[in-house]
Amino acid sequence: MPLNVEKISSNRAFGGEFNKYKFNEQSPALGGTTTQFNVFIPAQSSEKLSPVIYYFAGLTCTEDTGAWKGGFIRDAAEEGIALVFPDTSPRGAGVEGEDESWDFGSGAGFYINATNSKWSKHYNMYNHIVNELPEAIKELGIALDLSRSSLMGHSMGGHGALSIYLKNLDKYRSASGFSVIFNPSNPECQWGRKAFSGYLNGGQEEGKASDSTELIRAAKGQKVAILADYGDADKFYQEKQLLPENFIAAAKEAGFDESQVQVRSRPGYDHSYYFVSTFAPEHVKFHAQHLKEY
Numbered sequence: 001m002p003l004n005v006e007k008i009s010s011n012r013a014f015g016g017e018f019n020k021y022k023f024n025e026q027s028p029a030l031g032g033t034t035t036q037f038n039v040f041i042p043a044q045s046s047e048k049l050s051p052v053i054y055y056f057a058g059l060t061c062t063e064d065t066g067a068w069k070g071g072f073i074r075d076a077a078e079e080g081i082a083l084v085f086p087d088t089s090p091r092g093a094g095v096e097g098e099d100e101s102w103d104f105g106s107g108a109g110f111y112i113n114a115t116n117s118k119w120s121k122h123y124n125m126y127n128h129i130v131n132e133l134p135e136a137i138k139e140l141g142i143a144l145d146l147s148r149s150s151l152m153g154h155s156m157g158g159h160g161a162l163s164i165y166l167k168n169l170d171k172y173r174s175a176s177g178f179s180v181i182f183n184p185s186n187p188e189c190q191w192g193r194k195a196f197s198g199y200l201n202g203g204q205e206e207g208k209a210s211d212s213t214e215l216i217r218a219a220k221g222q223k224v225a226i227l228a229d230y231g232d233a234d235k236f237y238q239e240k241q242l243l244p245e246n247f248i249a250a251a252k253e254a255g256f257d258e259s260q261v262q263v264r265s266r267p268g269y270d271h272s273y274y275f276v277s278t279f280a281p282e283h284v285k286f287h288a289q290h291l292k293e294y
Contacts, residue, residue, distance in 0.1 A: 003027070005136045008036075014077035015043040018067070021140065029132045030090035031122030037086045037133065038063050039142060040073050044080035051148035051173075051291035052082040053284070054129065056157030058179075059191070060107045063087045066154065071277035075284040081291060082144050086125075086133060088156070093122035104194050110184075111160030112210045114199040123199055126210075129164060130171070150174040150287040154276055155236075156191070159184055159212060162226065166215035173290040174225035176283045178276045179234055182247035183213040188240040213247045216261065220254035226261045227286045229279050231269025 004026035011018045023035045042050055055072065057065040063085045066072065076083050089109030095118060098105030109125035134146050150173045153161035158177025165175035184192025185207040196207030208214045216224070230237055230244050237244070244263050251261040269275040 003132070003136050003139055005140060007140070013040065014074050016077055017041045018073070020063075021136070023136070027090070027128065027132060029124040029127040031093055031124075033090045033093055033122060035087050035091060035128070036063050037084060037136075038067050039085075039137070039144075040067070040076060040083040041142060041144075042077045042080050042082060049143050049145035050080055050082040051150075052084055052144045052146065053150050053152050053287050053291075054084045054086070054133075054161075056086065056111060056129070056151070056153030056160040057088050058153070058155030058157050059088070059103050061088050061157075062107070065273075066157075066276075069273035069277065070154075071280040072152075072284055075281045079284060079288040079292075081284065081288060082142075084133065084137070086129060089125065090122045095119060095122060103191055104198055108156065108195065110156060110195040110199065110210075111164060112195075112199060112207075115201045115206065116199055119199050125160070126164065129160070130168065148173060148291045150176075150291055152176045152283055152287065153180075154178045154273075155271065156181055158182075158228065162212040162228070163210045163215055165226070166212060166219055166224070167210075169219070169222055169224065173293075174227075174287050176227040176286055178228070178279065178283075179230050179236065179242060179271050180212070180228050180244070180247075181242055182228075183211060183243040185211040185214065186243055186246065189243060190239075191241050213243070213250045216247060216256070217250040217254050219256075224256065224260050225286075225290050226251075226263075227283060228263045229266055229275075229283075230263070231266045231271065231275050233268050234271040234275075236271050 151161035158180030
């Protein structure tokens with residue numbers, strides 16, 4: 001069934017185009033709700049297909065947050081890389097309780113497929129990202145080479161980037177994140193506990209299948225390319241929401257060295273987009289190294 005997606009705005013940016021698209025009540029993964037996404041298409045796409053980085057934003061954010069605040073577009077344009085910015089949840093699903101808190105429901109889809117029947121019709125961001133968005137891009141005829149795709153995200157979106165990548169190593173070239181929620185099924189991580197206990201019938205135990213720390217352990221012996229940064233002044237790091245040490249330990253146990261998995265502590269930096277935009281150029285260049293390999 002056609003997805004019925006239309007372009008609703010377009011802006012010139014760094015020699016390319018920044019376009020906003022809208023699903024017109026035809027997003028099956030999100031229960032038929034309207035959802036929007038942005039695509040930056042670099043100038044090189046007029047001559048050839050561009051590789052793509054999908055960027056996933058964090059709690060309370062939209063498809064505009066990373067595009068406006070992240071500082072990715074200039075560096076992506078220079079590298080000839082397209083950027084896709086999806087929303088962070090379905091909008092207007094009408095599920096009771098979806099707008100009651102900032103860290104669950106609207107703006108907090110956690111990039112998983114819900115199995116709790118209350119949420120499972122609409123809250124399927126994993127399917128939206130992995131299956132629906134690429135199909136929409138194909139239908140729109142956007143000049144992207146989807147066989148060369150990578151994932152990047154911040155906070156909840158960093159969790160999405162790493163976990164989706166590790167579950168689909170044959171589909172994506174690399175993954176990176178800022179202030180990643182590395183171990184959401186761990187009882188210390190309140191964000192993960194709230195999301196998994198709400199969206200999933202099996203709670204945190206079921207959530208292990210979408211936990212980057214569990215997934216990197218299971219990826220032993222495979223080829224991976226992961227970069228992550230977090231700030232040691234991040235209050236959410238200090239509150240044990242991120243738990244990078246657990247991910248680092250699991251990666252080492254699985255035999256990965258820093259050429260495959262690199263997680264860096266940045267002294268004095270917090271959770272904000274000031275931090276993200278500081279290191280955004282390094283992340284774009286990291287992905288460029290992998291995306292330009294044919």
